[in-house]
Amino acid sequence: MKTILRAQHLSKTYGLGGLFRRAKINALDDVNLNVESDQPVVVSLVGESGSGKTTFAKVVLRLVEPSAGRVVVFDQPVAGKGVKPDKREFLSIVQPIFQNPFEAFSSYRNVDSYLMETAIQVNGLKQAEAVEVVADALASVGLKYEDVKGKYYNQFSGGELQRISVARALIPHPNVVIADEPVSMIDASLRMNVINLFLSLKEEFRISFLYITHDLATAYYVSDHVAVLYRGNVVEFGPARLVLTDPRHPYTRLLLDSIPLTNRKWESKQIVLADIETKEYQLEGCKFRNRCPYAREICGRQRPPLVKLEDGREVYCHMVAGHF
Amino acid sequence: MEMSFRLKVGIVILAVFALSSLILPLVAHEDPSEQGSYPKNLPMSLEHPLGTNSMGQDIFWFLVFAVRNSLMLGAAVSACTTIISLVIGLAAGYTGGWVERLIMLLVDSLITIPSFPILIVLGTLVRGKTSFLAIWAILVVFGWAWNARMVRSMALSIREREFISTARFSGSGTLRILVKEVFPYVYAYMVVGFINSILYAINTEAALAVIGLSKLETPTLGTMVFWALSYNAMFIGQYAWIIAPVVATILLFLGLFLTSTGYNELFSSRRGRA
Amino acid sequence: MIKLDDIVASYTTIRGQVNAVDGVSLDIPRGHIVGVAGESGCGKTTLLKVLYGDLGFPLSLKRGTVRYGFRDGDGKEVTSSNIKEFWFRRISYVPQGSMSSLNPVVRIRKQFTDFRGRGESERGVLERVREYIRSLDLPPEALDAYPHQLSGGMRQRIMIAMATFFQPDIILADEPTTALDVVVQKGILLLLKELQERMGNTIIIVSHDMGVHYQIAHKVLVMYAAKAVEFGDSVVVFESALHPYTKMLIESLPTIGDDQRRQGVVGRPPSLWEDLQGCRFAPRCPLATELCRTKEPPLRELQPGHWVACHYADDGL
Numbered sequence: 001m002k003t004i005l006r007a008q009h010l011s012k013t014y015g016l017g018g019l020f021r022r023a024k025i026n027a028l029d030d031v032n033l034n035v036e037s038d039q040p041v042v043v044s045l046v047g048e049s050g051s052g053k054t055t056f057a058k059v060v061l062r063l064v065e066p067s068a069g070r071v072v073v074f075d076q077p078v079a080g081k082g083v084k085p086d087k088r089e090f091l092s093i094v095q096p097i098f099q100n101p102f103e104a105f106s107s108y109r110n111v112d113s114y115l116m117e118t119a120i121q122v123n124g125l126k127q128a129e130a131v132e133v134v135a136d137a138l139a140s141v142g143l144k145y146e147d148v149k150g151k152y153y154n155q156f157s158g159g160e161l162q163r164i165s166v167a168r169a170l171i172p173h174p175n176v177v178i179a180d181e182p183v184s185m186i187d188a189s190l191r192m193n194v195i196n197l198f199l200s201l202k203e204e205f206r207i208s209f210l211y212i213t214h215d216l217a218t219a220y221y222v223s224d225h226v227a228v229l230y231r232g233n234v235v236e237f238g239p240a241r242l243v244l245t246d247p248r249h250p251y252t253r254l255l256l257d258s259i260p261l262t263n264r265k266w267e268s269k270q271i272v273l274a275d276i277e278t279k280e281y282q283l284e285g286c287k288f289r290n291r292c293p294y295a296r297e298i299c300g301r302q303r304p305p306l307v308k309l310e311d312g313r314e315v316y317c318h319m320v321a322g323h324f
Numbered sequence: 325m326e327m328s329f330r331l332k333v334g335i336v337i338l339a340v341f342a343l344s345s346l347i348l349p350l351v352a353h354e355d356p357s358e359q360g361s362y363p364k365n366l367p368m369s370l371e372h373p374l375g376t377n378s379m380g381q382d383i384f385w386f387l388v389f390a391v392r393n394s395l396m397l398g399a400a401v402s403a404c405t406t407i408i409s410l411v412i413g414l415a416a417g418y419t420g421g422w423v424e425r426l427i428m429l430l431v432d433s434l435i436t437i438p439s440f441p442i443l444i445v446l447g448t449l450v451r452g453k454t455s456f457l458a459i460w461a462i463l464v465v466f467g468w469a470w471n472a473r474m475v476r477s478m479a480l481s482i483r484e485r486e487f488i489s490t491a492r493f494s495g496s497g498t499l500r501i502l503v504k505e506v507f508p509y510v511y512a513y514m515v516v517g518f519i520n521s522i523l524y525a526i527n528t529e530a531a532l533a534v535i536g537l538s539k540l541e542t543p544t545l546g547t548m549v550f551w552a553l554s555y556n557a558m559f560i561g562q563y564a565w566i567i568a569p570v571v572a573t574i575l576l577f578l579g580l581f582l583t584s585t586g587y588n589e590l591f592s593s594r595r596g597r598a
Numbered sequence: 599m600i601k602l603d604d605i606v607a608s609y610t611t612i613r614g615q616v617n618a619v620d621g622v623s624l625d626i627p628r629g630h631i632v633g634v635a636g637e638s639g640c641g642k643t644t645l646l647k648v649l650y651g652d653l654g655f656p657l658s659l660k661r662g663t664v665r666y667g668f669r670d671g672d673g674k675e676v677t678s679s680n681i682k683e684f685w686f687r688r689i690s691y692v693p694q695g696s697m698s699s700l701n702p703v704v705r706i707r708k709q710f711t712d713f714r715g716r717g718e719s720e721r722g723v724l725e726r727v728r729e730y731i732r733s734l735d736l737p738p739e740a741l742d743a744y745p746h747q748l749s750g751g752m753r754q755r756i757m758i759a760m761a762t763f764f765q766p767d768i769i770l771a772d773e774p775t776t777a778l779d780v781v782v783q784k785g786i787l788l789l790l791k792e793l794q795e796r797m798g799n800t801i802i803i804v805s806h807d808m809g810v811h812y813q814i815a816h817k818v819l820v821m822y823a824a825k826a827v828e829f830g831d832s833v834v835v836f837e838s839a840l841h842p843y844t845k846m847l848i849e850s851l852p853t854i855g856d857d858q859r860r861q862g863v864v865g866r867p868p869s870l871w872e873d874l875q876g877c878r879f880a881p882r883c884p885l886a887t888e889l890c891r892t893k894e895p896p897l898r899e900l901q902p903g904h905w906v907a908c909h910y911a912d913d914g915l
Contacts, residue, residue: 048779048780048781049779061489061493063489087495088495091493091495095493096489096493098486098489098490099486100486103485103486103487104486104487104490105487105490106487106491106504106505106508106509108508108509109504109505109508114490114491114494115494117491117494117495117496118493118494118495120495121494121495121496122494122495157866158638159862159866160866165490168490168494169493187637187638187806188637188806188807188808188847188850188851189637189843189846189847189850189862189863190862190863190866191850191862192850192852192860192861192862193861193862193864194862195852195860195862196860196861196862214779214780216854217851217852217853217854218852220852220853220854220855221852221860244854244855245854245855254781255780255781256854257784258780258781258783258784259780259809259854260780260783260784260787260807260809260810260812260813261809261812261813261853261854262808262809262812262836262848262851262853263812263853263855263856264853265812265813266784266788266813
């Protein structure tokens with residue numbers, strides 16, 4: 001049983017404002033997650049803007065240092081105080097796919113040069129062997145090396161560029177791929193090509209994915225587990241089918257109620273307006289209480305506790321805990 | 325490579341100046357800075373295309389050497405400032421942290437301290453007897469800060485871009501990223517910066533010379549104007565003496581500007597520029 | 599009816615001219631919410647600009663006209679050439695990013711009163727505006743704020759209020775909810791729906807999100823590579839689309855609670871810079887034949903109110 005992903009008391013605080021008015025934003029606020037499995041899994045991190053999901057990705061990718069807490073990926077500590085994994089080892093365990101396919105490659109370089117670099121620098125191969133590895137990687141994403149070689153980023157569509165990014169990420173045989181909004185900037189008709197690719201790579205190469213998105217429909221399609229984030233806190237976590245069809249946390253319910261699906265018309269007209277201010281990041285108690293139709297006095301005082309349900313879910317809510 | 329019209333014009337102008345600076349001095353028969361070689365204040369003629377000045381020098385040949393010296397000084401200063409500003413700007417912009425803050429403290433001080441009054445003070449201390457090397461050094465010291473700031477802000481913004489992360493996860497180290505990812509974006513601006521530095525050097529030297537704070541015996545565009553003003557070239561009718569260096573400066577500026585912008589255009593249209 | 603007659607709109611760039619809308623002829627019935635769907639480069643935003651009459655360099659209307667179905671003060675029929683006179687009164691536009699359309703140094707209320715009618719005092723207009731804002735369930739205090747003090751969602755609602763204040767016949771909205779959170783988006787879309795029910799006008803919404811069209815549009819126009827490929831009642835289009843592109847697009851969308859396997863469409867849209875012959879979807883269409891590659895299918899009404907541009911669409915009926 002491997003620890004695919006574990007976050008313990010993970011926090012990240014940013015300071016805002018100039019010299020005198022330093023407001024603090026808790027982008028991540030004591031996040032705890034644990035995914036253990038001996039099979040590759042797809043874990044989705046869903047949330048709106050400001051939920052902290054992108055910050056989480058940056059922490060896991062070591063692009064940002066956490067203020068507190070630790071992260072372990074595939075049994076390897078990757079983030080936290082004093083954690084400094086060996087660079088090559090880290091790059092062979094974790095690889096990213098970013099949101100904007102048109103920014104993933106420099107406009108001054110051939111896209112395949114990045115793949116070659118990965119093969120040479122991370123895998124330690126020589127030029128000739130690297131070419132083979134690159135060609136194989138491109139083949140696994142459905143592209144031919146001849147069609148990619150020597151070309152620049154503007155000669156491809158968004159979907160193709162994303163697949164090239166995936167190919168590059170595959171070269172070091174990573175165990176976990178962190179995909180941060182990988183399809184949100186791709187046309188809808190081309191999205192499933194990339195999403196289905198994730199699923200086939202998961203089977204073929206035994207790679208787990210951390211899929212970060214605000215799009216619940218694709219999260220439902222592709223994930224085994226889902227964690228719902230709100231303003232830096234996990235509010236609900238569990239098997240994707242359960243969480244997204246029978247949500248327990250009021251925020252998850254609100255989210256699911258609001259997405260424009262293509263198979264079911266909206267029922268309720270009731271919306272609660274949200275004022276997005278930094279204040280909501282520093283609230284005591286439950287951060288969702290200002291918008292929660294079920295909120296009671298205790299929600300304003302105490303942090304919602306973790307409730308483990310029989311179906312394996314984790315929900316952080318006073319109401320679900322039966323506190324009122 | 326298809327060059328735009330503007331680029332072609334710019335290059336032609338620069339080529340004319342460069343060639344004249346290289347070739348013509350070799351065929352000059354007199355040292356144009358030597359006074360009294362010719363009768364004073366002669367009008368324009370075949371023998372003296374721009375006439376002679378009040379010190380008995382042939383204006384045309386003086387101009388040729390002036391342009392050469394100014395260009396050489398400009399290029400020497402600019403080469404140095406460009407390299408310094410590139411290295412320091414990249415170091416500051418990409419590294420961040422206290423290294424960046426320390427460097428920027430130095431850079432900002434150099435930018436905000438008014439260099440011209442200091443140069444004047446320095447100039448009065450040496451009173452027109454400085455060597456060219458000293459002038460070069462002074463221009464370099466005061467010339468690199470502005471471009472360094474520019475490079476640093478570019479490095480800062482590029483640092484945040486996605487392809488930097490791609491390169492990082494492809495195994496590249498910081499130096500490699502600076503060279504292969506950051507530098508190409510900075511490069512086009514550096515060419516512009518290089519050309520602007522040439523202009524800065526020539527102009528500043530000229531400004532210093534005009535108030536008498538350069539090596540006045542050496543022909544440069546600035547010293548030429550200085551002497552022309554000292555001898556009241558306009559009043560005595562030797563218009564060529566003052567107009568020629570001014571026009572030459574303007575043309576040189578034009579050539580440099582057209583080349584730099586034309587080159588920038590060419591560079592950006594060639595690749596898949598974001 | 600808003601009649602579009604062979605609209606060709608092109609952009610002039612360094613590389614030359616490209617037709618972002620390349621021959622669209624359609625009759626859009628008034629009094630509905632019409633969704634314009636399609637992906638990047640299909641021409642939907644350009645079409646909206648043509649409808650609004652916002653044709654300035656580098657965009658130009660090379661061919662065709664739009665007839666709006668009403669007449670001006672002189673009895674002349676209004677077309678794309680003179681629709682500009684009716685901005686805000688009979689036709690208005692809600693842009694994508696509200697921040698860039700509101701003057702950042704002017705309070706919101708001033709931006710409303712800036713375009714009042716003759717003979718109306720500023721006070722009078724402001725009163726009416728406050729009433730209107732209140733009737734939309736928006737806080738009237740928002741009027742006294744500067745744009746940056748409001749959240750993105752609130753600003754967009756204000757933009758919609760501004761666009762609908764004079765009760766125009768036609769409201770054009772270009773991706774009004776993109777970049778807004780899903781919860782806020784629902785509120786805004788429902789606001790638009792409510793306004794349309796109240797005023798009975800025509801709202802044309804451009805969105806790349808098919809879910810938006812499913813939820814609030816009565817009719818849907820699907821565009822592909824600068825052409826109109828399907829138009830009809832949204833329920834009909836979603837449940838039984840006749841154009842292969844529409845069908846494949848809709849079938850590729852995953853939904854919650856549905857475990858069906860989905861496929862993306864292969865290939866990508868053609869470059870509009872090339873000389874395109876025949877049906878523009880042919881290279882990616884599983885039903886394509888030689889006819890499709892050589893002859894462009896016209897947009898024809900296959901069923902009452904259901905228009906398709908495909909040679910083989912009636913095979914699917």
